[in-house]
Amino acid sequence: MSLRSYLLDVVVAASMGAAPALAADQQVLPFLPPPLLTKAGPPADLEYFMPSPVPAFLTEFAARYWYGNGKTSKNLYNLPSVSNAMISRLTYGGLTTNSGELYGRVAFTGGWFVKGYFGFGGVSGGSLRDEDFPPGISPYSSTLSDQHGGSLDYASGDFGGDFVRGGDFHLGAFAGYHYFHEALNAYGCTQTATNPNVCQPAISSAVEVISQNNNWQSLRVGLEGAVKFADRFTLTAEGAWLPYVFLNGADSHWLRIGTASGDFTGPINEDGSGQGYQLEALLSYQVTQYASVGLGGRYWHMQTNGNAHESFVGGTTFTLPEQWKTDIYGVFIQASLKLGPYPVALH
Numbered sequence: 001m002s003l004r005s006y007l008l009d010v011v012v013a014a015s016m017g018a019a020p021a022l023a024a025d026q027q028v029l030p031f032l033p034p035p036l037l038t039k040a041g042p043p044a045d046l047e048y049f050m051p052s053p054v055p056a057f058l059t060e061f062a063a064r065y066w067y068g069n070g071k072t073s074k075n076l077y078n079l080p081s082v083s084n085a086m087i088s089r090l091t092y093g094g095l096t097t098n099s100g101e102l103y104g105r106v107a108f109t110g111g112w113f114v115k116g117y118f119g120f121g122g123v124s125g126g127s128l129r130d131e132d133f134p135p136g137i138s139p140y141s142s143t144l145s146d147q148h149g150g151s152l153d154y155a156s157g158d159f160g161g162d163f164v165r166g167g168d169f170h171l172g173a174f175a176g177y178h179y180f181h182e183a184l185n186a187y188g189c190t191q192t193a194t195n196p197n198v199c200q201p202a203i204s205s206a207v208e209v210i211s212q213n214n215n216w217q218s219l220r221v222g223l224e225g226a227v228k229f230a231d232r233f234t235l236t237a238e239g240a241w242l243p244y245v246f247l248n249g250a251d252s253h254w255l256r257i258g259t260a261s262g263d264f265t266g267p268i269n270e271d272g273s274g275q276g277y278q279l280e281a282l283l284s285y286q287v288t289q290y291a292s293v294g295l296g297g298r299y300w301h302m303q304t305n306g307n308a309h310e311s312f313v314g315g316t317t318f319t320l321p322e323q324w325k326t327d328i329y330g331v332f333i334q335a336s337l338k339l340g341p342y343p344v345a346l347h
Helices: 003-014 020-025 044-049
Strands: 055-078 086-108 110-124 128-134 139-145 150-165 170-189 203-229 233-253 268-286 291-311 317-343
Touching: 003 128, 055 110, 055 170, 055 291, 086 150, 086 170, 086 203, 086 317, 110 170, 128 170, 139 203, 150 203, 170 233, 203 317, 233 291, 268 317
Parallel strands: none
Antiparallel strands: 055 086, 055 317, 086 110, 086 128, 110 150, 128 139, 139 170, 150 170, 170 203, 203 233, 233 268, 268 291, 291 317
């Protein structure tokens, strides 16, 4: 075999910046075409010395279980023409989340990649603290409700490229989109301050009093990297800035919708825009030539400034300034399968 032919074969096997040894060492699975090489080659950055590497791609698929905890809250302010005082604050805290998700990544010759995930699950615990302040109400009111029966679903997709690559590491940048939907339900109501007119006597925990549905949509830009060490371990991490976050939400006060003159005609529509960030890290262990398992963690933060649009039975409407903030974090376990590299079909 000529040196040029050998180098071209090596470059194809090493063209994937992430875990090139895995890609090169694989044998053939019975339901897939064979990878381009069956033995390990030199470091992946050798590709930079070749004028025309053979186009190829490497795939990874993973299933994850994410256990998390979250907090989401809003501050509602008076009409600017009246005052800038905060009149209400709702805080959903201690939100226990459980979700499953699927992850995929395709990396191409030259360092380009696409990646993404989607997941869904439940919000099984937590509570709602609902506070109202003078002059909107007097005296100060603070009520407590249980949260259960909530849900969440989310998805993310990114496109990027590695700008630093070696035989066992890579560092790249990406841009993409993220979607997060959260539905929360508050039951019962107990007054914990001194207001005699709100939740006095207490409302049974069997009665749903408030529900909240929020849709968060975000643009993402960030960095990601991975390094392989001790032969079978790989540490992967990414950080994303969310330069634009858009919130569309609905707040339903079920005991105040159409029950009497002056109460809400339906859900309070809410909107806003802002920023945020997302952090994630994963430590994985290569079990076989194809498979690995891992333990990771993540943190999401998003906040917006916007408005709540209130409409009352008597025909009165108000648009009140509003701030939203949500944080969710936790740990996840992952099982993944990595296959390739395979040639890109050229016509």
